[in-house]
Amino acid sequence: xxxxxxxxxxxxxxxxxxxxxxxxxxxxxxxxxxxxxxxxxxxxxxxxxxxxxxxxxxxxxxxxxxxxxxxxxxxxxxxxxxxxxxxxxxxxxxxxxxxxxxxxxxxxxxxxxxxxxxxxxxxxxxxxxxxxxxxxxxxxxxxxxxxxxxxxxxxxxxxxxxxxxxxxxxxxxxxxxxxxxxxxxxxxxxxxxxxxxxxxxxxxxxxxxxxxxxxxxxxxxxxxxxxxxxxxxxxxxxxxxxxxxxxxxxxxxxxxxxxxxxxxxxxxxxxxxxxxxxxxxxxxxxxxxxxxxxxxxxxxxxxxxxxxxxxxxxxx
DNA sequence: ACGCGTCAAGACGGA
DNA sequence: TCCGTCTTGACGCGT
Numbered sequence: 001x002x003x004x005x006x007x008x009x010x011x012x013x014x015x016x017x018x019x020x021x022x023x024x025x026x027x028x029x030x031x032x033x034x035x036x037x038x039x040x041x042x043x044x045x046x047x048x049x050x051x052x053x054x055x056x057x058x059x060x061x062x063x064x065x066x067x068x069x070x071x072x073x074x075x076x077x078x079x080x081x082x083x084x085x086x087x088x089x090x091x092x093x094x095x096x097x098x099x100x101x102x103x104x105x106x107x108x109x110x111x112x113x114x115x116x117x118x119x120x121x122x123x124x125x126x127x128x129x130x131x132x133x134x135x136x137x138x139x140x141x142x143x144x145x146x147x148x149x150x151x152x153x154x155x156x157x158x159x160x161x162x163x164x165x166x167x168x169x170x171x172x173x174x175x176x177x178x179x180x181x182x183x184x185x186x187x188x189x190x191x192x193x194x195x196x197x198x199x200x201x202x203x204x205x206x207x208x209x210x211x212x213x214x215x216x217x218x219x220x221x222x223x224x225x226x227x228x229x230x231x232x233x234x235x236x237x238x239x240x241x242x243x244x245x246x247x248x249x250x251x252x253x254x255x256x257x258x259x260x261x262x263x264x265x266x267x268x269x270x271x272x273x274x275x276x277x278x279x280x281x282x283x284x285x286x287x288x289x290x291x292x293x294x295x296x297x298x299x300x301x302x303x304x305x306x307x308x309x310x311x312x313x314x315x316x
Numbered sequence: 317a318c319g320c321g322t323c324a325a326g327a328c329g330g331a
Numbered sequence: 332t333c334c335g336t337c338t339t340g341a342c343g344c345g346t
Contacts, residue, residue, distance in 0.1 A: 031340070038340055041324060052341095079338080087324065122337050123325040136325070162337085165327045196337085198328055256330075258336055295339095 002113055004287055005073040007305070008315040009273065016277050019287040021073025021243075022301060023114075028066070029297045033059040036078035044084055046094050053098055056081050057105050064112045070301055074115040074245065074289040081147055086139040095146075102150045109151060115289060116151055117158045117245060118144045119194075125164035126180045127173035134180055145190050156243050158192040160217045163200040163208070170204065177208050192217050194247070197258050201228035202235065209238045219247040220272045221293070225258065232279035236286070244286075248272050249293040263300040264292050266307040 006019040027034035037055040039048050060077065067075050082098060084090045109116075124137040141159060148157040166173045181187050193209055194217035195202040202216070202223055209216040216238045236244060250261040250268045272290075280286060294300030308314035 026338085027340090034340070036338080036340065038323095040322095040342060043342085080340080084324075089324095119338095121325080122327075125326065128326085133326080140325090167327090196328095198336090256335070258329085260337085 005068070005071045005114070006287070007071065007308075009308075009313060010315055011311075011313050012273065012277060016273060017282060018276065018280065018284075020273070021115075021287065021289045022070075022305075023067060023072045023074035023076065023289065023291050024297045024301045025076035025119075025291060025293060026078040027059075027297060028063070029295075029299045033062050033066070034078065035060050035063065036080040038080045038083040041084060041087070041089065044087075044089055046091070046097075049083065049090075049094055050097060050101075053082055053101065057101060061105060061108050064109060064114050066298060067114055068112045070298065070305070072114060072301070073287075074117065074291060076291055077116050077118050077147070077151075079118060079120050079144070082143065085143040085146075086136070099150060106152065115156050115243070116148065116153050117156075117160065117291075118148065119160045120144055122162070124161050126161070126177045127164035127166070129167070129176065138180075138184060141187065141191070145186070148190060155189075155241075156245075157190060158215060158217075158242075158245060159190045160192045160194050160245070162194055162196045163205060166199055170199075174204065174207055178211055181208075181212055181214070188212065188214065192245070194219055195222050195226070197222040197225040199226075201226045203228035203230045206230055206234060206238075210234070213238070213240075215239045215242060215244070217245050217247065219249075219293075220275065221247070221249040221251070221260070221268075232275075233281075236280060236284075243289055245289045245291060246272075247291050247293050252295075260293055260295055262294060262296040264294050264304045266304060266311070266313075269304055269308070270313065 006021045009016045035056050037052050039052050120140055124140050144159045192215040193205045195205045216235050218235050250265040252259040252261040
């Protein structure tokens, strides 16, 4: 049994005594490896689906191997792992074959002991009044849960979503989210909510997380674009015994202020660690997973690790 | 053969 | 009003 992969940080004001695990998301840069191989809806049939899924699961193992080589603790599995799985044109009976393929690869996947989490697309919305949209969102979430169940992930295998739109009334929309989740208790098993950069700040998301006892995924980049007042210990407390998942990205030097950069600036990482250092009591024993949301994926992770080593922030 | 626009889906802010 | 942002690979049409 190997232990939790974490990086050994030093050179902070005092020794930073939390165990920080890192990870990158979904694919390698330029997608030599990807868990998001897909197909056009009009080409959706059993044969095509199985061949695409086969590519995704084979690449998943290679991506976990790569993550492990880079000493990562967490990996985000792409939402297109089983393309169109929640679509009406998807024949549910295909899942039997998928299930048995997963079973064959499971020992290889589990041996890395890397935490696998997922982040459905922007179309999963629980704040809406539109019944059909809610139904489709629940179907999509059900698919994500199915995947993590079948990958035999423990309670740390979360499914992260944003809170959706406000439709001009944020309080009403937050109530809708609470109502929709309350009416579907199975969501409490794996669902987690993340603050976004335009609509729902950490303090907004906290209302739902505290009401329903859901983990709050703190995205530092989003928080800086849409700040709010909150007690960071309350964010930690939403995780109960689970390992908090936080997100970090740097601003892109092109595009608008919302877009994610190719890499993670060392300064942004240090700033985030200092934020954690300042806001979590020294004596609190904690593991924390930080997913790096950078366009250049594993290259960004490697570059960050190198620059941290070069400047002696990281013990090799 | 390759480059580019489109593809299941929503909502928002900014130009 | 339209486009880019969240995601970023496949594919089919045009050259």
